[in-house]
Amino acid sequence: MNLKAIIYLIFFFQSIICFGQFKHPEPTIVRPTVILPENDINDYSKLYNKKIKKKIIGKTIIEFDINGNVISEINSDSNSTTTILCRYINNILVEKEKRTTIDTKNIEKRVLDNSNYIKENEKKGEKITVVTDYNYNNEFEFYKAILDKKKNRVTSYLIEKKEGDTKTSLKKYNIFYNQDKLIEISEDNGEKKQYFYKNNLIDKIEYFDSNDKRKTNSITYFIYDLNSNLTVIKGIRKTIYNDKISENKFIKDSAVYDNKNNIVWAYNVNDYLAANQNQKNHYITYKYNDNNKIIESTKFENGIEMIKSSYSYENNLLKEIKQIHKGDYILTKNYKYIDGKLVEFTELDPFLNLEKRCVYDYDESTNLKSITEFRKYTDRKSGKITDVKTSTFFSFDNNTLTIKNQNGIIEKYEFFD
Structure with a gap:
């Protein structure tokens, strides 16, 4: 197991994390993990040695291309329907459109039902406050990248967003390279990230952002051991707001490796710390x-x-x-x-006072046929024992896997030949 710090892809500015598609290299410390067999068996593409073409789970339908890229997704609930369409060139996402359309009639009905419920209880002398959120709007988001086809890399992209009747926001980002290394991503308003390298590894990333009231400058440093394992991620953030300067030094992550490049010590990153x-x-x-x-x-x-x-x-x-x-x-x-x-x-x-046993059954072709789970709960106070048995059934035929539980809830996966 080689656990060297790897360069992997993460999203750029916080404002586009949910939708922005251009990805860029940033070092991170990767913790070792143990894959639990009961979870690993849910990787159906690996289970059947095939690539997933489509999966249907409830009202969610996702389609993939042969490379595993999502090309379309439809997600519906009682309030809205969200549709995502994607287009790729040379396996790089160049367009992504996301539309969310609300079901106005259904939302209006739920608001009316909620109001009537409160009124009926008020007539009985009961004061009830029901907290609900029906503040839905049609939404539109669009991502488009300009591709340098010769070098197969993105040179710029734009993000367009609109919610309800609000004015459409449009942001454009430009990407700069030095030979094959990404050195800068900048937005038209002055926000930018710059990348600096040493021995072919990212040495630091500098971030700038400014507006009329606030200016932010942060530098993140990356320190490696002699085997190029990432050992420390630290930085300094400087903010000027209304002519007041604040400065914050931080250590984001750290780790220690053995002579086989395995992590033997790592900072326990917690959101609450x-x-x-x-x-x-x-x-x-x-x-x-x-x-x-x-x-x-x-x-x-x-x-x-x-x-x-x-x-x-x-x-x-x-x-x-x-x-x-x-x-x-x-x-x-x-x-x-x-x-x-x-x-x-x-x-x-x-x-939890829980005993659980899962039994996996396979057909003559060694395809998974069923999973039966037995749970035994013991109440701490009364000592009462509750036994629960659930079953999930798998049917694989003609490149289609159908999964059905005992309540009839179905998942379906279609595979490429």
Whole structure:
């Protein structure tokens, strides 16, 4: 397992995270993970060794091209329908259109029903306040990229947005390169990011933004070890607002690696922890076997051991997980396989007083046929035991997988030949 800091793709400005499509390299520290077999079996493209062409889950329909890119998506609920259409050139997204159309009649009916409900209860002498949100608007978003086809890269793109009757907003971004390296992304209003490299690795990223009242300048630095593993992400942010200057230094992330480039220590990033808190008190440690598989991870907060997870393997397959939670209780999972296929896993969770067993059944073609789950709950106070059994059925035929649970809820996946 080589856990070098990899360059991966993330979104640019915060204002376009939900819709902007141009992606750019930014170093990040990638934590090691253990893939749980019960989750891995939900990767149907891998399960059938095919590429997904279409999936239908409830009122959501998503279509893909042969490269796995989304080309269309329709998502409907009782209030609106959202449609997304995408177009690619050389496997790069060059256009994306998103339209959300509200169901005015249905929303008006729900508002009226809500009002009548309140009035009826007021007549009975009951004062009821029902908090609802029916503030829906038609929305339109459009992304378009200009592509340098010779070098197969985006040189500029624009984002157009409109909500309800508001004026359409339009932003254009320009991308600059030095040979094959991206060095700047800038918006027409002066907002920009600049990239600086050292030894072919990103050394720092500088961000500028300014308007009539506020000016922001932040620099993020990236530090590597001798094996080019990313060890520290730190920076400084300077803001001038109404002639007042504020400055903030931060450490965003950090890690330590062994001589096999595996992470053995990493800062425990938590949303509820301030960025400038002492990282030495919030961290996770990792241990590995000779095959570079994780055999132990321990999470610490405020220097206190919170969760210790141990993993054991058999024939390179995960056999058992044991999690000790702050010394209070131990959660365990056990896995059984036949010819490398998961046939059963059990889970014992003392915190929830839950015992769970899942049985996986396959047909003669070794395709998954059903998953049956048995749950046993024990009430802490009364000692009452509740047994629940649920089943999910899989049917694969003519490049189509149909999944149906015992309540009749259906998922459908179509695959390319």
